[in-house]
Structure formats: structure tokens, C-alpha cells
Amino acid sequence: GAVVSQHPSRVICKSGTSVKIECRSLDFQATTMFWYRQFPKQSLMLMATSNEGSKATYEQGVEKDKFLINHASLTLSTLTVTSAHPEDSSFYICSGRGFSGAGTEAFFGQGTRLTVV
Amino acid sequence: AQSVAQPEDQVNVAEGNPLTVKCTYSVSGNPYLFWYVQYPNRGLQFLLKYITGDNLVKGSYGFEAEFNKSQTSFHLKKPSALVSDSALYFCAVRVLNSGNTPLVFGKGTRLSVIA
Numbered sequence: 001g002a003v004v005s006q007h008p009s010r011v012i013c014k015s016g017t018s019v020k021i022e023c024r025s026l027d028f029q030a031t032t033m034f035w036y037r038q039f040p041k042q043s044l045m046l047m048a049t050s051n052e053g054s055k056a057t058y059e060q061g062v063e064k065d066k067f068l069i070n071h072a073s074l075t076l077s078t079l080t081v082t083s084a085h086p087e088d089s090s091f092y093i094c095s096g097r098g099f100s101g102a103g104t105e106a107f108f109g110q111g112t113r114l115t116v117v
Numbered sequence: 118a119q120s121v122a123q124p125e126d127q128v129n130v131a132e133g134n135p136l137t138v139k140c141t142y143s144v145s146g147n148p149y150l151f152w153y154v155q156y157p158n159r160g161l162q163f164l165l166k167y168i169t170g171d172n173l174v175k176g177s178y179g180f181e182a183e184f185n186k187s188q189t190s191f192h193l194k195k196p197s198a199l200v201s202d203s204a205l206y207f208c209a210v211r212v213l214n215s216g217n218t219p220l221v222f223g224k225g226t227r228l229s230v231i232a
Contacts, residue, residue, distance in 0.1 A: 006160065009158075043207065043222050043223065044161075044207070044222050046219050049219055093160050095160075095161075095219075106163075107163065108160035108161040108162070113158060
């Protein structure tokens with residue numbers, strides 16, 4: 001299957017600082033990227049959907065000014081957690097899709113474990 | 118609205134025995150159904166999907182799933198479980214002609230295969 005590379009895999013940052021997570025589609029053009037957050041022993045919670053060259057669409061309850069998403073190219077999307085706080089500590093996963101057909105599966109990055117101290 | 122239910126939080130099975138991880142769905146329209154597996158501190162790996170055609174779908178690592186429209190189910194199965202199959206499994210759905218919408222995931226089922 002297609003490969004989505006997500007970096008870093010783990011990051012520890014101080015409260016109040018910002019952290020950038022990168023997600024790259026290595027062998028396909030990701031016209032759409034999805035960003036998820038996963039709490040321990042829970043399912044994936046969709047945070048936002050971004051289409052290349054457009055502003056991201058955020059799910060209800062997700063602060064767009066705190067979780068900045070950029071999808072400037074067909075192979076790169078970034079999530080920046082601004083002014084991070086301990087409650088932002090979580091596992092963040094990106095997912096890319098190459099086509100708009102509903103039957104196309106999405107491919108996931110390896111995830112980023114963010115710890116805010 | 119679309120939804121997916123995975124009724125079991127945990128499934129335990131002995132190595133070599135058959136395994137089943139249950140999934141039911143609720144959609145208004147024709148569903149596209151997916152199974153993903155997640156290992157600790159990793160992203161999700163695609164296992165298999167049902168789009169159309171044969172109700173029995175075969176996927177990676179010897180897994181298969183059967184689409185049952187009358188029961189709105191898409192249970193994941195494997196004839197002989199391996200210890201290495203122990204992981205978190207997610208069922209997901211998307212509706213035909215729903216454009217570029219994200220997958221809707223179930224809450225996940227933790228599979229534990231005991232040697």
C-alpha cells in the first residue's frame with residue numbers, strides 16, 4: 001500500500017511552546033489529509049480535514065487557532081500545536097487519500113506521541 | 118448519519134484457534150467498509166475493504182471479512198490466530214458517493230492471542 005511518513009514519532013516539549021508535526025505522502029499525491037487525535041484506549045477522533053491549497057475544515061470543538069494545519073502541497077501537510085499545554089498531550093495521527101472516490105482507503109502515518117511538560 | 122459499532126472492547130483467543138472481531142454499521146446508503154489494525158504507538162495499517170461484489174473479502178495477513186447486508190455487519194475473521202495478531206482493530210465506514218469525507222471509525226477492539 002501507499003506510504004505516509006509522519007515525523008517526529010515522539011516529542012516532548014515545555015508548556016507554552018509550539019510543536020510542528022509533519023506528514024508526507026511518499027508515493028502518491030494526497031489531495032486530502034485528515035488529522036486525528038487518539039486518547040489512550042480510545043478510538044480516533046477526527047480533528048480536521050484539509051484539501052491541498054485550501055483552508056482546513058475543523059471539527060466542532062477543535063480550536064483552529066491552537067491546532068494550525070497547513071496543506072500547501074500534494075505531498076506535505078503539517079499540524080502545529082501552538083502554546084501547548086499538558087492537556088494537549090496525546091497521540092496524533094495523520095491520514096492521506098489520493099482520490100475523492102469513497103471506495104479509496106486512506107493511508108495513515110505512524111503517529112506522533114506528544115508529551116507536554 | 119453514519120456510525121460503526123464494535124460491541125467488544127476485548128477479544129481473547131488461544132493461538133491456533135479461529136478468531137472473530139465483530140462490527141456492525143449504520144448508514145443511509147450503500148456502505149464502503151474497511152478494517153484497520155493498530156500496533157502499540159503506531160499508526161493504522163489497512164487490512165481489507167468491501168466495496169462491491171463478493172461478500173467475502175480477503176485481506177492482508179490471512180484476515181478476511183464477510184459483508185452481510187441484512188445484518189448490517191462486517192465481521193473480521195481469521196481461521197488460525199497467531200500471537201503476532203495481538204493488536205487493536207478498527208472497523209470503519211464511508212458511504213458511496215459521499216465525496217471526500219473521512220472514514221467513520223468504531224471504538225476499536227483489542228485482540229489478545231494467547232500462546
